[in-house]
Amino acid sequence: MKQESKLSQKQEPLAETQTQAEATQNQAQTAREFATSEELLRADAAQTPVPPEIEQRLKKSSAQIQPPPARPWWKNLLGR
Amino acid sequence: MNESVAGQNVETPPPAAAGWAVPEFAGIYEEHSRPIYYLTLRFLADPQKAEDATHDVFLKAFRRLDQFRGEASVRTWLYRIAINHCQNLCSSWHHRHVQTMADDALWAGAAAGTDSPLRVLETKELGQRIQQALDALSDEYRLLLLLVADEELSYEEIGALMDQSCDAVRGKLHRARKAFAVQFAKTA
Numbered sequence: 001m002k003q004e005s006k007l008s009q010k011q012e013p014l015a016e017t018q019t020q021a022e023a024t025q026n027q028a029q030t031a032r033e034f035a036t037s038e039e040l041l042r043a044d045a046a047q048t049p050v051p052p053e054i055e056q057r058l059k060k061s062s063a064q065i066q067p068p069p070a071r072p073w074w075k076n077l078l079g080r
Numbered sequence: 081m082n083e084s085v086a087g088q089n090v091e092t093p094p095p096a097a098a099g100w101a102v103p104e105f106a107g108i109y110e111e112h113s114r115p116i117y118y119l120t121l122r123f124l125a126d127p128q129k130a131e132d133a134t135h136d137v138f139l140k141a142f143r144r145l146d147q148f149r150g151e152a153s154v155r156t157w158l159y160r161i162a163i164n165h166c167q168n169l170c171s172s173w174h175h176r177h178v179q180t181m182a183d184d185a186l187w188a189g190a191a192a193g194t195d196s197p198l199r200v201l202e203t204k205e206l207g208q209r210i211q212q213a214l215d216a217l218s219d220e221y222r223l224l225l226l227l228v229a230d231e232e233l234s235y236e237e238i239g240a241l242m243d244q245s246c247d248a249v250r251g252k253l254h255r256a257r258k259a260f261a262v263q264f265a266k267t268a
Contacts, residue, residue: 041229045118062101
């Protein structure tokens with residue numbers, strides 16, 4: 001529904017002299033096709049940013065927790 | 081986290097690790113926060129709840145870091161925590177959707193044209209349309225599509241996460257794709 005109204009808005013300012021072919025070309029420039037649902041979801045995921053607040057909250061939360069007792073293997077290896 | 085080892089500069093954490101109680105966890109968060117957030121966002125259909133859930137998932141992982149044995153990938157391990165967390169939230173919120181139609185009926189009655197490419201004109205509206213389409217699916221189909229969309233996961237790993245065989249995953253994926261395509265077309 002929203003897309004239809006957007007297209008209508010885009011088409012309104014077009015001068016009468018502008019050919020239908022030009023209008024179609026303008027629409028084609030914003031159109032995008034996805035072969036599969038996975039491709040679509042990947043594109044969506046790629047344009048979905050992670051809110052930076054999560055990292056800030058995590059840093060605070062993890063600071064209040066006793067660090068995990070196990071040492072990383074490489075620290076054991078280095079004897080630190 | 082391996083950079084500090086390779087660079088033999090173990091005492092100085094990388095800049096991304098600044099502020100973390102355990103600097104090694106910074107790398108885990110940086111690498112996996114996007115897919116985990118995306119899964120929670122699309123599964124819970126609520127940005128605020130997704131934010132809280134992502135925080136809780138990584139905090140649980142942080143607490144259990146010593147229990148991670150490397151038998152599965154970190155990504156799979158985090159997904160398992162995230163899926164359990166989301167499913168618990170959904171059951172506690174009375175968030176279960178009443179399916180007016182079974183998923184199978186959705187795709188079985190669909191026109192043959194649903195195999196055609198999914199077309200969008202404005203990518204900024206993509207998220208809304210995807211959410212609407214996913215919301216119309218069962219939790220199982222929604223989760224399956226979200227996991228398959230992550231290229232780092234194999235069918236074996238997805239099967240393990242969903243407690244199903246590889247063949248079952250492939251079979252259901254076919255139906256889930258069709259059901260999604262039908263619902264996505266309705267959002268146009």
